[in-house]
Amino acid sequence: DTAVSQTPKYLVTQMGNDKSIKCEQNLGHDTMYWYKQDSKKFLKIMFSYNNKELIINETVPNRFSPKSPDKAHLNLHINSLELGDSAVYFCASSPDPTGDQPQHFGDGTRLSIL
Amino acid sequence: EDKVVQSPLSLVVHEGDTVTLNCSYEVTNFRSLLWYKQEKKAPTFLFMLTSSGIEKKSGRLSSILDKKELFSILNITATQTGDSAVYLCAVDPHLFSGSxxxxxxxxxxxxxxLP
Known part of the structure; x- marks a missing residue:
């Protein structure tokens, strides 16, 4: 009974392609996040959604578009993939955006651009 | 811009040793500091610290925050091979009410x- 699950776990694709990563949480949380972890292990916030509404949108290229069909799902679509997009993408969730509860992370999606 | 610096970048010890990991930060308005353990996959939550000087403990792990000097330490006593991981520190800034x-x-x- 995985709490935060991402698919796929690995994604290898060519430059210029469009791809999507899906995330689902069964914790009943209201808030979900996407993070990018680069080769130096820095985790950087990309987006945050609360109850299907965007609340944080960091400076990421507009090739990245998150979509939240319901509060249990937050998908990430990436257009025109570039070499620099290679990273591990983590989805996370928390009960609410401002409370004192920590975020729970998924296992990550390793994206490799050829 | 908020900044979090961890040291050392890497550490190799033998089972049974005690280690101290450091995290210093610069943030405009501080709300909390969190420690996570990342093995091969998802970072897993260890501690959330909001007040200075109050030690949080979980088994062989403990952590404390110093809001005056802007740092936190994570201690692991009697280390085991299963403690091998990347330990991440994160700061949560308080941007504005309800942020x-x-x-x-x-x-x-x-x-x-190492065994």
């Missing part, structure tokens, strides 16, 4: 515990 959590992570400390 959403926006964690800034450090680059982590890679801990390797």
């Amino acid at each position: 959403a959590r926006q964690l800034t992570f450090g680059s982590g400390t890679q801990l390797t515990v």
Whole structure:
């Protein structure tokens, strides 16, 4: 009974392609996040959604578009993939955006651009 | 810009040793500091610290925050090979009333515990 699950776990694709990563949480949380972890292990916030509404949108290229069909799902679509997009993408969730509860992370999606 | 610096970047010890991992931060308005353990996959939550001087403890792990000197330490006593992981520190700034959590992570400390 995985709490935060991402698919796929690995994604290898060519430059210029469009791809999507899906995330689902069964914790009943209201808030979900996407993070990018680069080769130096820095985790950087990309987006945050609360109850299907965007609340944080960091400076990421507009090739990245998150979509939240319901509060249990937050998908990430990436257009025109570039070499620099290679990273591990983590989805996370928390009960609410401002409370004192920590975020729970998924296992990550390793994206490799050829 | 908020900043989190962890040291050392990597550490190799033997089972039974005690280790101290450091995290210093610069943030405009501080709300909390969090420690996570990352093995091969998802970072897993260890501690959340909001007040200075109050030690949080879980088994062999403990952590404390110093809001005056802007740092936190994570201690692991009697280390085991299963403690080998990257330990991430993150700071949650308080941007404005009701603002959403926006964690800034450090680059982590890679801990390797040898048998």
